[in-house]
Amino acid sequence: MQTVVTAKLKLNTTPEQFKALRTTQLAYRDSLNYVSQYAFAHGKMSNAVRLQDATYEEIRLRFHLPSQMACSVPRQVGASYKTLWTKVKNNAVHRKEGKTKKRYKGLDKAPKFISPTLTYQYKKDYTFKKEQQVSILTLEGRVIVPYTGYNKHVALIQRGAEIGASKLWYDKAKKQFYLLVSLEVEMADPPPETHKQVVGVDVGMRYLAVTATMQGNCTFHADISTVAKSHHSARLRKRLQKKGTRSATRRLVAISGRERRLKANVNHVVSKRIVLQHPQSLIGLEHLTDIREQTKRRKGKSAKQRKANRAFSKWSFAELHSMIAYKALLHRSTAIKVDANYTSQACPKCGHTCKENRPHKGLLFLCQNCQYTLHADLVGARNIAMRTLLIRQDWRGTGLLSVRPDVSDDEAKAARLKRYAELRWSSDTTPSPRL
Known part of the structure; x- marks a missing residue:
């Protein structure tokens, strides 16, 4: 049996690394809003493949995102539009059944992404190094940043737990970056x-x-x-x-x-x-x-x-x-x-x-x-x-x-x-x- 654990790692960045990560975050958010506007203007599109074919080159040229990030942006926008379409359809059913009179307005205008949190793919955008260091991709190339975290989570990473995607989150109040890593831990199925x-x-x-x-x-x-x-x-x-x-x-x-x-x-x-x-x-x-x-x-x-x-x-x-x-x-x-x-x-x-x-x-x-x-x-x-x-x-x-x-x-x-x-x-x- 597998269980998913999210490890919250504190990144101990230098001023140069901090600036590079923040610039990458803001560029990623701007690209999300650009693709969202494009999807809305073209029939509120939710197909990630079609969005990627139509916006990939523009994302690379305008926002200078690396290739893998430029692929992640349309997928994230497409998933958001799919969720909104599901809510619209459910609302239509509930209105028909008389459960509600309100019309869902989530797709009346293009969704706007406010949070600068960006998604990293393991072994493509980030990898773990020895001595509690992680290599993270930015607009200026990779930076190697030392990290600290909960001892058990750090031990799971070092022992070779199955690592998935992660999110780079910025705590505005503390002016601190955190890497939220998804870990799949294999647990033996206990007998009754x-x-x-x-x-x-x-x-x-x-x-x-x-x-x-x-x-x-x-x-x-x-x-x-x-x-x-x-x-x-x-x-x-x-x-x-x-x-x-x-x-x-x-x-x-x-x-x-x-x-x-x-x-x-x-x-x-x-x-x-x-x-x-x-x-x-x-x-x-x-x-x-x-x-x-x-x-x-x-x-x-x-x-x-x-x-x-x-x-x-x-x-x-x-x-x-x-x-x-x-x-x-x-x-x-x-x-x-x-x-x-x-x-x-x-x-x-x-x-x-x-x-x-x-x-x-x-x-x-x-x-x-x-x-x-x-x-x-x-x-x-x-x-x-x-x-x-x-x-x-x-x-x-x-x-x-x-x-x-x-x-x-x-x-x-x-x-x-x-x-x-x-x-x-x-x-x-x-x-x-x-x-």
Whole structure:
């Protein structure tokens, strides 16, 4: 099994090397905008091959980019246009079905590339040297720059991990260049016998994650500060955008990305804590594809509904899931996805499932059949743990493990949910309700 790790390497450049890298970055960005304008003027073209045939010579002559970079630019622009076309088509379908009345305007004008981050291809644009040095291509030729980074990532590079493309990123505040390198690490597939326990992880808005094991242990991971700071950032951006002065614009630039970095750091901390608390485990995660579309409030445009939609749009559960998945492999654990249907509405003791089991959609779970009472998020984590245990038993019997449920086959999904409804939690391991 392979997992992708991004190594962040700090480049210790001289003033001459710094100038060469910055000039290359800006030329790359200008070429992206040139190709974007060309694609828009010629029918909003997204075919990378046709874009390269039409713009390659002009990129080389006008922006003096090396050949490989001149090939990377049309591919990046073509990929951006393909993404925008996908959004346009999806929006047309949703408008036809009555899910939305808004028309997607992403292709009303040519996309503009603002970030000067450029892409390097391994062994063509950059290579690693001995003594923690990297050779990077610029407009003036190659420069050899020493680098530093996380010890484990540096060790992976030196031990011959499969290295992919990288991005040259410039931290404007610190005036520092970083090379973000993609590493593919080959991990041995652990047999089911190596997993000491089964863990269910329920993610949510009130609690970032709640874990439960089959032995009755549970952990609540909460960080209320991210929610409060998210609302504060939204109010601050609204005031600054409404003001519209040059100082307000400078302030918006200064705070851009701060909320994103805060959430990423919290997700790193929570995912690392979960993996270290449960080494050599089979970790079950909810399959939450399209969860935002399913939970979006569409009726009316009240301030409360807009605030709820804004909160759900900033829910970074996918990032937390991905961090748990790759950190688990590094600690001899395995993360899999299970069906998320009715995990917070099904009683783990008697199996009774209904919306009324969660009064007012709050934190209290109260079974209408057996009066079983517990924290609603902990109920979800336990249901996930039991479903993960069932997958582990099937893995032992068949020798095959599916890390993601097949949701395209309705009959197969119905059969899985029927099996899940037969699962029961032992009352001997149930703690008192925690609200």
